[in-house]
Amino acid sequence: MKYAFYPGCVSRGAAPELYASTMEVAGRLGLELDYEPMKTASCTGSGVLQEKNQRLGDTLNARTFALAERSGLPLLVICSTCQGVMSQANKRLTSDPDYLASVNEDLAEEGLEYKGTIEPKHLMWAIIEDIGIDKLKAAVTRPLTGFKVAPFYGCYIVRPSSALDFDDNPERKDSLERVIEAVGAEVVDFDGKTACCGFPILTINQTASLTMVANHTGEAKHKGAMAMVTPCPLCHLNLDGYQPQASKLRRQEPIDLPIIHFPQMLGLAMGIDPQAMRLNKHIVSTTKLLSTMALTP
Amino acid sequence: MEVTLSVSRYDPDSERPETYYQEYGFDIDENATVLDGLIKVREEIDGSLALRCSCRSAICGSCAMRVNGQAMLACNTRLADVQPSNGGPVVVEPAGNMGLVKDLVVEFDLFWDKIRAVKPWLQPEGPEPEAEYLAPSEDMLHLSGVMSCIMCGACVSDCTVLEVDDNFLGPAALAKAYRFVADPRDGADNERLGELNEYGGVWDCTRCMQCVEVCPKDVAPMDRIMAMRDQAMEAGYTNTYGARHAMAFADSIEHSGTLDELRLPIKTFGIFNIKEMIKLAPVGIKAQLAGKRPPIFHKKTPGVENVRRLFEKTEKVENDK
Numbered sequence: 001m002k003y004a005f006y007p008g009c010v011s012r013g014a015a016p017e018l019y020a021s022t023m024e025v026a027g028r029l030g031l032e033l034d035y036e037p038m039k040t041a042s043c044t045g046s047g048v049l050q051e052k053n054q055r056l057g058d059t060l061n062a063r064t065f066a067l068a069e070r071s072g073l074p075l076l077v078i079c080s081t082c083q084g085v086m087s088q089a090n091k092r093l094t095s096d097p098d099y100l101a102s103v104n105e106d107l108a109e110e111g112l113e114y115k116g117t118i119e120p121k122h123l124m125w126a127i128i129e130d131i132g133i134d135k136l137k138a139a140v141t142r143p144l145t146g147f148k149v150a151p152f153y154g155c156y157i158v159r160p161s162s163a164l165d166f167d168d169n170p171e172r173k174d175s176l177e178r179v180i181e182a183v184g185a186e187v188v189d190f191d192g193k194t195a196c197c198g199f200p201i202l203t204i205n206q207t208a209s210l211t212m213v214a215n216h217t218g219e220a221k222h223k224g225a226m227a228m229v230t231p232c233p234l235c236h237l238n239l240d241g242y243q244p245q246a247s248k249l250r251r252q253e254p255i256d257l258p259i260i261h262f263p264q265m266l267g268l269a270m271g272i273d274p275q276a277m278r279l280n281k282h283i284v285s286t287t288k289l290l291s292t293m294a295l296t297p
Numbered sequence: 298m299e300v301t302l303s304v305s306r307y308d309p310d311s312e313r314p315e316t317y318y319q320e321y322g323f324d325i326d327e328n329a330t331v332l333d334g335l336i337k338v339r340e341e342i343d344g345s346l347a348l349r350c351s352c353r354s355a356i357c358g359s360c361a362m363r364v365n366g367q368a369m370l371a372c373n374t375r376l377a378d379v380q381p382s383n384g385g386p387v388v389v390e391p392a393g394n395m396g397l398v399k400d401l402v403v404e405f406d407l408f409w410d411k412i413r414a415v416k417p418w419l420q421p422e423g424p425e426p427e428a429e430y431l432a433p434s435e436d437m438l439h440l441s442g443v444m445s446c447i448m449c450g451a452c453v454s455d456c457t458v459l460e461v462d463d464n465f466l467g468p469a470a471l472a473k474a475y476r477f478v479a480d481p482r483d484g485a486d487n488e489r490l491g492e493l494n495e496y497g498g499v500w501d502c503t504r505c506m507q508c509v510e511v512c513p514k515d516v517a518p519m520d521r522i523m524a525m526r527d528q529a530m531e532a533g534y535t536n537t538y539g540a541r542h543a544m545a546f547a548d549s550i551e552h553s554g555t556l557d558e559l560r561l562p563i564k565t566f567g568i569f570n571i572k573e574m575i576k577l578a579p580v581g582i583k584a585q586l587a588g589k590r591p592p593i594f595h596k597k598t599p600g601v602e603n604v605r606r607l608f609e610k611t612e613k614v615e616n617d618k
């Protein structure tokens with residue numbers, strides 16, 4: 001299966017582990033990720049740009065969709081935030097022909113037009129909807145038996161459910177759990193799995209943001225999780241990067257819960273070298289986890 | 298239809314007041330709502346169950362509670378729609394982020410305090426008109442989206458920031474604030490926006506969309522909060538971390554097509570805000586050690602001139618409005 005591949009800013013910035021692990025697993029899932037059509041695409045705006053100017057955000061996303069359309073390929077993303085922001089923009093654009101036409105006027109100067117045929121899809125959804133769980137299972141060479149992992153979705157891939165077409169694709173609601181089970185690991189269910197990681201207010205209300213980190217990682221750990229897996233690199237930034245500070249805030253022992261990117265989990269189950277997926281580059285060390293599971297980095 | 302409810306119980310007057318779950322099984326009509334089920338329990342099985350309701354038609358806003366972990370109006374939710382597929386019970390709990398009174402009844406004092414804090418009344422400007430204040434129907438139509446709030450507290454129940462910081466005004470009060478900020482007859486916009494710019498105001502929202510998801514009246518509180526952020530920046534309130542973050546973000550995309558993470562925190566805090574920079578430093582250093590640091594030279598996306606052109610264009614459209 002071939003996709004126009006939109007890596008997002010974070011996978012090429014502060015979360016290079018996400019990019020590396022995606023590349024590692026793609027081939028084994030029979031995915032061809034074509035970056036060429038997306039080479040000139042901009043950021044989705046991440047919801048922040050939309051605060052200032054929603055139309056601008058929609059126009060930039062329409063431009064990305066038009067680029068994908070021109071390539072004739074479906075559009076693949078690897079970030080919950082990219083997914084949500086794009087889906088919301090797409091809903092606004094495709095449900096209002098006048099709006100789409102006026103946005104297209106702005107795109108015309110560059111010779112682009114968005115016809116409304118793109119459905120941006122996160123790798124996690126693509127595995128279930130396009131690639132097939134069976135194909136994933138077939139690629140698993142080292143089932144993650146005994147690996148207790150807590151799912152953490154990221155707001156934008158679960159809300160608002162209307163923009164994400166949950167009604168037509170009910171399996172999207174528990175897609176992460178489905179994949180965890182498919183790779184042989186055990187789901188540690190906890191209340192915080194669809195909550196907010198707190199990243200957007202990190203610089204604005206740091207205490208609130210860090211409390212969220214402490215609450216979610218602490219709760220998952222308490223329920224017996226050995227790690228947490230997330231399809232969102234921004235959640236990863238907060239839950240991994242700020243976990244030491246969050247632990248301090250609670251004046252407790254280090255929470256010490258490794259946070260794993262979605263494709264890293266797939267890769268571990270495919271026997272890919274953890275170092276090739278930069279699992280040794282996390283803030284919360286994964287060393288102990290990997291040795292417990294006999295997957296030395 | 299056979300239904301089992303697992304209801305959260307709490308009685309402050311009992312010997313050991315603590316929350317526990319009690320299961321009630323019964324047979325009920327296919328179209329029955331969660332509220333119908335609870336009333337049946339109270340009338341036929343267990344008269345001690347406390348709950349709040351009145352209209353039974355999603356108008357009065359009394360019956361917001363959590364069903365399977367998410368806030369909703371009990372009278373507006375069909376039992377058949379919330380029956381778990383694994384055959385487990387429907388879990389019914391009181392609304393969150395509010396003090397517990399008894400069973401499913403919660404304390405609304407803080408809710409109303411926050412509504413009051415945004416001065417939810419019209420503050421017109423200039424001399425009083427001879428007859429009524431006139432407002433364009435277009436504007437009132439837009440406002441009707443917010444005015445349909447029934448003060449049920451579902452959004453407050455599930456707001457992720459209120460869970461960790463009760464100083465936050467919260468979605469319902471901020472939606473109410475927008476109702477006046479966006480009212481053409483109100484003359485206190487600037488003051489209002491100034492107050493909403495403070496700690497606990499519009500910038501403390503984490504954009505988690507819980508309030509949008511759970512609101513039974515499509516008020517979309519978060520969208521209103523975002524609108525007020527923009528209005529606050531337009532009105533010149535640009536000296537908050539949040540405002541600087543939003544502006545730096547837009548600037549980065551305009552400049553290079555993508556997000557320049559390395560530059561972002563510095564701009565957000567202001568280059569001279571050493572204290573905040575140091576606060577960030579431990580992670581910065583750790584990130585560097587772990588090799589996570591983004592490339593120092595943020596590369597421009599090829600074709601960024603097209604992105605920049607779209608910035609100019611849409612900004613012009615906005616200004617012409």
Ligand code: SF4
Nearest residue numbers: 008009010044081082
């Ligand atoms: S949401 Fe994140 S990774 Fe996705 S495009 Fe934007 S900033 Fe970049």
Ligand code: SF4
Nearest residue numbers: 456502503505506508
């Ligand atoms: S979007 Fe903002 S106001 Fe709404 S629930 Fe989330 S944090 Fe609260």
Ligand code: SF4
Nearest residue numbers: 446447449450452512
């Ligand atoms: S905004 Fe919606 S959820 Fe919040 S109090 Fe009003 S009606 Fe209820």
Ligand code: FES
Nearest residue numbers: 353357358360372
């Ligand atoms: S009983 Fe009035 S809103 Fe539910």
